[in-house]
Amino acid sequence: MPELPDVEVFARTLGSTGLGRTVTGVEVLETGVLDEVSAGDLDRALSGHRLEATRRHGKLLFVATRGGPWLVVHFGMSGSFTAFGSDEDPPHHARVLFTLDDGTTVAFVCPRKLGRVGLADDPEARIAADGLGPDPLAEGFSAETFRRRLAGRRGMVKTALMNQSVVAGLGNEYSDELLFQAGIHPRTPVAALDGETLEGLYRRLADIVERAVAGGTEDFPDGWLITRREAGTRCPRCGGEIERLVVSGRGCYLCPDHQRSPEGT
DNA sequence: TTCCATGTTCCGCA
DNA sequence: TTGCGGAACATGGA
Numbered sequence: 693m694p695e696l697p698d699v700e701v702f703a704r705t706l707g708s709t710g711l712g713r714t715v716t717g718v719e720v721l722e723t724g725v726l727d728e729v730s731a732g733d734l735d736r737a738l739s740g741h742r743l744e745a746t747r748r749h750g751k752l753l754f755v756a757t758r759g760g761p762w763l764v765v766h767f768g769m770s771g772s773f774t775a776f777g778s779d780e781d782p783p784h785h786a787r788v789l790f791t792l793d794d795g796t797t798v799a800f801v802c803p804r805k806l807g808r809v810g811l812a813d814d815p816e817a818r819i820a821a822d823g824l825g826p827d828p829l830a831e832g833f834s835a836e837t838f839r840r841r842l843a844g845r846r847g848m849v850k851t852a853l854m855n856q857s858v859v860a861g862l863g864n865e866y867s868d869e870l871l872f873q874a875g876i877h878p879r880t881p882v883a884a885l886d887g888e889t890l891e892g893l894y895r896r897l898a899d900i901v902e903r904a905v906a907g908g909t910e911d912f913p914d915g916w917l918i919t920r921r922e923a924g925t926r927c928p929r930c931g932g933e934i935e936r937l938v939v940s941g942r943g944c945y946l947c948p949d950h951q952r953s954p955e956g957t
Numbered sequence: 958t959t960c961c962a963t964g965t966t967c968c969g970c971a
Numbered sequence: 972t973t974g975c976g977g978a979a980c981a982t983g984g985a
Contacts, residue, residue, distance in 0.1 A: 695963060724981085751964080769964040770983085785983085804982045806964055847975050855975095856965085865963050921963095941977050943961075 696861025750860025
């Protein structure tokens with residue numbers, strides 16, 4: 693689930709339910725998801741502090757606290773936030789519980805334990821340390837930035853789009869969606885893309901991310917691939933048969949009829 | 958039971 | 972040296 697649009701939706705949900713509330717306690721149920729912080733230090737750093745703002749860069753979510761450090765969350769492959777009341781049990785696979793002063797608890801749920809929860813004094817420093825590229829929803833993300841980020845790459849376009857140091861936030865599903873809508877085969881070498889094609893990719897990238905967020909990453913337009921990630925189904929654009937390939941070690945879905953093939957495949 | 962999974966990191970190789 | 976791409980990681984669900 694968690695690619696850029698999903699994290700943006702988590703951020704907005706947390707923004708509407710948690711901001712302005714003060715953390716009264718942090719309970720760590722699985723220390724394996726902690727990122728260079730102990731359970732005790734996490735609790736001491738956050739308890740008594742009010743949640744003030746959220747910020748997202750790519751798949752990273754930052755939560756500002758008044759007078760304390762930023763909470764940093766990466767949702768990994770299967771993470772999410774779920775809020776529940778004081779009279780309810782924590783959800784299945786809850787790993788960290790943040791209890792707020794209105795009695796609500798926000799659970800960091802992470803079945804596969806590949807997500808991480810940590811602290812940061814400065815989001816910019818963390819983004820730089822992680823080597824993240826620009827965020828597609830940030831104001832400065834221009835076509836020129838996108839083109840420059842891809843310039844000189846030797847690999848396949850699908851791999852480059854998923855590389856967080858090129859652009860932060862795209863994962864397997866949205867990179868497939870982008871290439872599907874742009875009509876480009878995922879194994880096309882980056883070097884084979886001309887300026888016009890890159891411009892088209894850039895424009896669709898922002899469109900797709902914004903539309904996905906607007907629908908809460910649950911409601912997608914009919915013509916999208918993301919709801920039909922299954923080999924053998926029909927392409928909503930051209931009626932071709934959806935195919936599954938493995939690209940960069942991940943299951944990749946495409947319509948070979950309208951996604952232009954690179955030579956030799 | 959086997960395969961697959963929306964993420965990142967690590968390692969071998971070019 | 973840089974960067975590409977596959978394997979590994981931990982675990983659950985179909």
